[in-house]
């Protein structure tokens with residue numbers, strides 16, 4: 001299952017889930033691995049970092065088929081071949097990509113995906129880190145049959161008006177043929193429909209069809225009532241519907257007004273978790289049941305928001321957030337890069353690709369209310385600042401409707417606080433640094449108020465403490481569940497009651513595996529143990545503390 005709703009009724013889509021053959025480099029043995037899945041699930045490959053080839057047969061029913069293969073996520077570098085011919089290359093585990101192969105003959109074809117999860121200079125974003133870069137085809141794969149001209153994407157935006165809402169649908173159509181094609185688009189949304197003027201699209205170019213109109217009878221999307229609508233686009237050629245794309249959207253508007261974040265004109269406070277896609281059984285390739293359970297657990301604890309630290313998430317998770325009304329800070333992929341790492345010659349392009357693919361693929365999720373960039377990178381240097389500037393500019397060109405932020409740890413020396421719409425800081429008082437949480441927070445805010453970040457909404461984007469599941473100690477020493485619960489309690493009492501703040505995100509939802517390189521000495525078990533649950537989703541003592549405080553605050557917010 002790729003999405004939680006049907007995206008096509010006309011286009012034929014076939015999900016390539018199941019077991020694929022797998023061989024690691026320089027090894028004769030053939031494995032049968034789950035797709036989607038991580039190769040670490042196989043006992044021989046539990047710590048394999050390297051290259052390997054996935055293979056399967058693909059049946060094509062008719063001659064002259066245009067095949068579109070879409071990969072939701074391959075970790076971390078993919079080279080895709082059909083019958084030995086390369087059809088795609090992609091870097092980054094967490095964003096989707098597609099290969100288009102025209103004029104494929106009927107019959108059986110060999111689909112090969114060479115996957116590499118090694119670290120090295122070619123990879124600027126995946127490196128040994130405080131989370132694990134797994135290997136494999138980690139998210140769903142589909143084979144689609146498309147006509148010469150097909151719908152590439154459809155983006156929806158909504159704006160509040162005096163009488164209701166204005167909606168705008170932008171449908172991008174690609175002509176893959178050599179010759180010009182005349183097509184039009186029919187669109188339907190919330191009881192209204194339109195047929196847009198035909199356009200002549202030159203060979204191998206794209207065109208955008210735009211529909212903008214008032215929707216006065218619709219119900220807004222809110223966390224309390226997350227009303228969703230289907231936006232259907234159909235492509236018409238010679239009177240026939242030749243292709244379609246359905247997106248699921250909500251009418252809602254996010255704005256920064258002074259030092260507040262507003263949703264549909266009302267201030268919101270974001271309280272929730274940083275969450276890695278990680279589980280002991282499945283690695284980062286979480287099955288749907290696990291995704292649903294994670295969401296249920298967060299909601300049970302009283303969260304109204306989640307931060308997808310530190311990369312774009314699985315569409316099914318975002319679909320669920322749309323359905324449940326959870327507010328999402330979706331983050332591009334980059335965590336804790338030094339200036340030298342940001343100066344990797346591949347860094348700018350790999351970030352630009354990730355930003356573009358994230359915004360393109362996730363644009364329509366009403367639950368996403370903030371884009372995040374460059375968590376804890378070198379924002380304390382002028383060379384680093386140029387990179388932040390470039391990425392802020394890029395993301396704002398891609399989407400003017402959402403605020404943008406970066407979580408900083410460059411306390412008292414950040415040079416970039418003029419750039420974001422929302423100032424976000426990670427603060428681990430009580431864990432890495434002893435002392436009063438309240439005083440630590442006051443110091444931070446006093447400093448921010450003397451920078452160009454003054455007057456913007458502020459979020460404590462990370463706070464937390466480590467605890468090893470099951471380790472109880474009445475001395476309340478570090479790593480005990482008691483100590484974690486104490487620290488979380490003090491943090492929540494401070495941040496939830498500070499009227500200067502617009503949000504607080506706990507680090508982190510559940511324990512996650514980390515790479516042994518660099519991290520073993522500060523990460524017992526090679527896990528980041530700051531989860532409120534462990535990697536099996538077993539709650540630690542802090543669970544009930546968080547639940548009591550988040551729920552009480554949520555009640556207050558909803559009054």
Ligand code: ADA
Nearest residue numbers: 130335375376426462528530
């Ligand atoms: C950071 C970082 C997280 C995690 C956390 C920690 O600030 O953004 O990815 O590493 O600290 O546990 O120390």
